[in-house]
Amino acid sequence: MAKHGKRLRQAYEGLDPSAAIDLAEAVSMIKDRAKAKFDETVEVAMNLGVDPRHADQMVRGVVSLPHGTGKTVRVAVFAKGDKADEAKAAGADIVGAEDLMAEIQGGTINFDRCIASPDMMGVVGRLGKILGPRGLMPNPKLGTVTPNVADAIKAAKAGQVQFRVEKAGIIHGGVGRVSFSDDQLMDNIRAFVDAIIKAKPTGAKGTYVRKIAISSTMGPGLRVSVSSVATPV
Template structure:
């Protein structure tokens, strides 16, 4: 049986059992309950009615959080030719061609996002075993395979996130720091909700949204009333 610290147990007691909180109420409660020595991140954990083992029930997309993530994102770009100078002018943190591919193959992973132009993807294929398990492999679906380097680098640095369901059909997404204004965190949550609805897989049948929980890095999870999320016409 898992053991929790006294601090954690005291926090849990302040959360009402068998209650579904409104999104904003849950956010504000997480902010009040946070009592660690660093600024925690707020996370959303969304259980969806998907079985990712089927190709038409996989969910992988991106969302631009309007208030950012509060995290400094280090972006690497693999490209060649004239696109190298474009990537540098776009303020990518790391830029290279075959040399950078070799460095990554040898273990260099000091970046949060890897963007590549289509012409170098055949060269990057050999990095699958290195990048794949870390979720860093460039993909057109994720917006990380593109010729528009200026836009892509700017978006990821501003708060664009890639998300995907895990093997059990659950999304885990960091939505910002707890020292954000509560309304700003709420706006980020709504943007995620709208994106998840917009990108509903074609094979999804029945109830799409099953449950939503908000939590902080070191805190407990708080159940959310799905119907109180912004209603955009989707029947939950």
């Protein structure tokens, strides 16, 4: 059994990880116990009543957080001609076509989000086995395959978060930093949870949102009362 380090043991002192507490209290406690020497990320984890092995129970989407994520997002764009110029003007970190494909095939992936204009999908499609497992494959449903590359870049830079449920019905995402105010974190958490609820698939049966927990990068995880975040479904 893995042993917790001294810092994490201290962070858990006086806590009951199994008790569901109010969101405001949980956010305050997470911030108080974030003792790392860097600005830790605050993450939300949700246990959903779905089995993503079935297509009608897949939960996937994107949400723009009202206060951003606090993270600098590097964006790569597959585009040519005027669209490439548009992407550069909008602040894309990497812009290319076949040359960018070759870099990725060679193992160089130094970006957090990948966007493509529709005409480039013939090139991007060859990278499915590389970008897919990393959650970086451009997808029209997520707004990352679009003729409006400038808008997609700005949304990604402004704090747009993609989410996708994992095999065990768990979905998670970073929603800010411990340096954010309590209100900013609560706004972001509620926006994230609301997006998950709106993405409820047709095949979901019974209780959809079973558990919600929040944590910081190096801190403890705290279970949050679902009713303090959103209306239970």
